[in-house]
Amino acid sequence: MTADVTTGTATPRDTAPGPNSPKVQAKIPHPMREANFVPKERYYSRELHELEKEHLWSRVWQMAARLEEIPNAGDFVEYEVAGRSILIVRQRDGSVKALHNACRHRATELAKGSGRFPGGQLVCPFHGWRWNLDGSSSFVFMDSAFEPECLKKEDIRLRECRVEIWSGHVWINMDPEARPLREALSPVADMLDAVGVGNMRVKWWKQVILNANWKMAQEAFFEGYHTLQTHPQLMMGGGEEAGAMMSEAIEYTVFGNGHARFQGGAFENEGWTADADTFIESGRLLAQGQDAMTLDGDIRVFEGLRNRTDIDLSDFPAAAISALYEYAEGAGIPMAPLTDAMRLWGGDIFLFPNYLMLPMYGNALCYRSRPYQDDPEKCVFDVWSLTTYPEGQEPERAELLGVFDKDDTEHWGLIPRQDFSNIEGQQRGLHSQDFDGLRLSSKYEKSIANMHEEMDRVIASNM
Ligand code: FES
Numbered sequence: 001m002t003a004d005v006t007t008g009t010a011t012p013r014d015t016a017p018g019p020n021s022p023k024v025q026a027k028i029p030h031p032m033r034e035a036n037f038v039p040k041e042r043y044y045s046r047e048l049h050e051l052e053k054e055h056l057w058s059r060v061w062q063m064a065a066r067l068e069e070i071p072n073a074g075d076f077v078e079y080e081v082a083g084r085s086i087l088i089v090r091q092r093d094g095s096v097k098a099l100h101n102a103c104r105h106r107a108t109e110l111a112k113g114s115g116r117f118p119g120g121q122l123v124c125p126f127h128g129w130r131w132n133l134d135g136s137s138s139f140v141f142m143d144s145a146f147e148p149e150c151l152k153k154e155d156i157r158l159r160e161c162r163v164e165i166w167s168g169h170v171w172i173n174m175d176p177e178a179r180p181l182r183e184a185l186s187p188v189a190d191m192l193d194a195v196g197v198g199n200m201r202v203k204w205w206k207q208v209i210l211n212a213n214w215k216m217a218q219e220a221f222f223e224g225y226h227t228l229q230t231h232p233q234l235m236m237g238g239g240e241e242a243g244a245m246m247s248e249a250i251e252y253t254v255f256g257n258g259h260a261r262f263q264g265g266a267f268e269n270e271g272w273t274a275d276a277d278t279f280i281e282s283g284r285l286l287a288q289g290q291d292a293m294t295l296d297g298d299i300r301v302f303e304g305l306r307n308r309t310d311i312d313l314s315d316f317p318a319a320a321i322s323a324l325y326e327y328a329e330g331a332g333i334p335m336a337p338l339t340d341a342m343r344l345w346g347g348d349i350f351l352f353p354n355y356l357m358l359p360m361y362g363n364a365l366c367y368r369s370r371p372y373q374d375d376p377e378k379c380v381f382d383v384w385s386l387t388t389y390p391e392g393q394e395p396e397r398a399e400l401l402g403v404f405d406k407d408d409t410e411h412w413g414l415i416p417r418q419d420f421s422n423i424e425g426q427q428r429g430l431h432s433q434d435f436d437g438l439r440l441s442s443k444y445e446k447s448i449a450n451m452h453e454e455m456d457r458v459i460a461s462n463m
Pocket residue numbers: 103104105106107108124125126127128129
C-alpha cells in the first residue's frame with residue numbers, strides 16, 4: 001500500500017509515512033515542516049487548539065474508560081474532551097454504549113463523573129425526561145403539552161457515539177464514519193496483545209491537572225533519554241556511562257497511524273548482567289517510586305530467590321522472570337507466554353493520539369492526556385496502574401481515587417513528580433524570548449515528530 005500523505009487515509013500498516021505534503025502543511029497553523037523540529041506555537045496556539053477540537057478530537061478513536069469502571073448494568077462513567085461530554089454506559093446485556101451527555105429537550109447534561117443509573121433510567125434533572133440505558137426515550141413529563149412532531153421517538157433518543165472494546169478498554173469515536181478501531185490501532189494493538197495487557201485490571205487510577213499543553217505532557221513519556229538527568233535514582237549510581245549504555249540499548253520505532261514504541265534490544269544478546277542486588281534494588285525503586293510496572297509482590301518473589309540453591313542464579317534477571325512465571329502459575333494468574341514480545345517489558349507503546357502503555361511483568365503503567373476545559377496550556381493527565389490478578393479475584397469496580405496536585409507526595413511517587421515538574425517547566429520555557437521550537441533527536445525523539453505529523457494529516461483531511 002502506498003502512503004497518501006495528502007489525506008492521511010491510507011497510511012501503510014507498519015511504516016510511518018514521514019513528512020507531510022505541502023497541501024497538508026498549507027492547511028495547518030504552525031505546521032510540522034521538519035522531522036526534527038516542533039514549532040513552539042503548537043503547544044499554545046489558540047488557532048491550532050480550535051482546529052484540534054473541531055477536526056481531531058471529533059474524529060479519532062480515544063480510550064474513554066476501562067471496562068472495570070462500569071462492571072454492572074446501569075454503571076456509567078463520563079468521558080470529557082474538548083468541550084464534549086460522553087457517558088459510557090454498561091447495558092443490560094453486558095455490552096457498552098456511549099451516549100452524548102445532553103438532554104434532547106433543552107440540552108441539560110444528564111450526569112457527571114461516575115455512578116449508577118438507578119432502575120436503569122437516565123433522568124434529566126431539569127424537567128425529568130427519562131431514557132433507558134440504551135438511550136431510547138422512556139418518559140416525557142406531560143407529553144400532551146408538546147406537538148407530536150416535537151417528540152418523535154427518533155429525535156428524542158439520546159445521541160450515540162461509536163464504541164469498540166479492545167483489551168479491557170472502552171474506545172469511543174464521535175465520527176460515525178470512522179474506520180474500525182483495530183485498523184486505527186494497527187500495528188501496536190497486536191504488540192500489546194502479545195504481552196497480555198488484555199488480562200490486566202486497574203490497581204489504581206489517579207488524575208493530575210498540569211499547566212501544560214496535552215501534547216507536551218504526554219511527550220515526557222515518549223523516550224528514555226531523560227532518565228539519567230531526571231530520574232538519577234534509577235541509574236543505580238551508574239552515572240553518565242550507564243546512562244549512555246542504557247540509551248544505546250533502547251530501540252525506538254515509529255509506525256503508521258501516529259503510533260510509536262520503544263523497547264529493549266534483542267532478547268538473546270542484550271547481556272542482562274545485573275546481579276541480584278542491582279536487579280532487586282532497581283525493581284524496588286520502581287515499586288516505591290511509582291507503585292506501577294514493578295509492584296511489591298514482584299519484589300517479594302525476587303527476594304525469595306536469593307537463597308534458592310536448587311536453581312541456577314548466575315543470570316539473575318532470567319531466574320527472576322522464571323520465578324515470576326512459576327509464582328503466577330501457582331497463584332492462577334494468567335500470564336502471556338514468554339516470547340520475544342517480552343522485550344517490550346520496561347518499554348513503552350504510544351497509541352495515537354493520547355494514550356500510552358508501559359508494560360512490565362504482567363503489570364502496566366498507563367497515561368492519557370487531553371486538554372483541560374478550553375485551555376490549550378492546561379491538560380488533564382490520567383494515570384493508571386494495571387496488574388494481573390488471579391482469575392476470579394479481580395477487584396469489583398475501579399474508581400478514580402482523586403485529582404491530586406502534582407507535588408502531592410502522598411499520592412504521587414517520586415518518579416511521576418520528577419516528570420510532572422519537567423512538563424510544567426517546558427510549557428513556561430516555550431514563552432521565553434527568542435525560543436523558537438523543540439529540537440529533537442532523530443534517534444530518541446522521532447516519535448514526537450511522528451505524532452505531530454499524523455495530527456496534522458488527520459486535521460487537514462477533515463477540513
Ligand atoms: S432540559 Fe431535560 S427535561 Fe427539560
